[in-house]
Amino acid sequence: MHRKSCPEEYPITLVVNGYEVAVFQLTNQDLEDWAYGYLFSEGLIQHREDIQSLQIEPDFGAIRVVLSNGIDTEKMLSKKKHYTAGCGRGVTFFSMTDVKTFNKVQSNQTYKLSHLLKMRAEFAKNSPLYLETGGMHGACMVNEAGEMTIREDIGRHNAVDKVIGHAVRQGLNPKSLVLLTTGRVSYEMLSKAAKFGFSIIGSRTAATKQAVQLAKFLNIELVGYLRGKMAIVYTSKGKVIDDVTEQTGTQPNLRVLP
Structure with missing residues (x-):
């Protein structure tokens, strides 16, 4: 072993x-x-x-x-x-009151569920610290071309700060970028993503009720349990398109919460 x-x-x-x-x-x-x-x-x-x-x-x-x-x-x-x-x-x-004063995300960028699932799988395969230790969090920023920037850390919020820092240093436009994370999306994690301007956030696990409320208010699409051929969309902003069901005929792949 x-x-x-x-x-x-x-x-x-x-x-x-x-x-x-x-x-x-x-x-x-x-x-x-x-x-x-x-x-x-x-x-x-x-x-x-x-x-x-x-x-x-x-x-x-x-x-x-x-x-x-x-x-x-x-x-x-x-x-x-x-x-x-x-x-x-x-x-x-x-x-949380401060975060509600942030600018609402204006991007209408859409992504197919199959693309997000593919990127999530590639993210998992290209996280060397997690593969070595089994005990690391990661954050991944994906652009329209599917190019990924991956950062890892012991803390999930630290990993998100690292990809945001890379984007700030490179002067990247957040409107066409997707943020993927291995960790739970809580209000402070959502605030980091909102401050930078990500329009779509995907996690392999859950989001808290407070994060969902803020995401709805700030016009951010928040997707949880992004794994295999399924996902839960918490926010109903229409930015994630379920093309997986169309291809396989199996349901439910995309669960949209009210």
């Missing part, structure tokens, strides 16, 4: 403009993407140019960032912290 290695996590302190944000449990990979993604998700930056310098200090377990956008860092970081649910402890400064 092949014995997998254990997943690793490291305490890493994020320091912005000299202020300590928090200590995060992270997988020591793609940390620059994570920092960009987290800072974008929390509203501390809007563009890659808002970061003047970013220094990763592995010996001290720290990431030090200097911003160039003139934001009042002390005021922003004095807001009430909300600790994220699940593995890889994280923190967000956005409450």
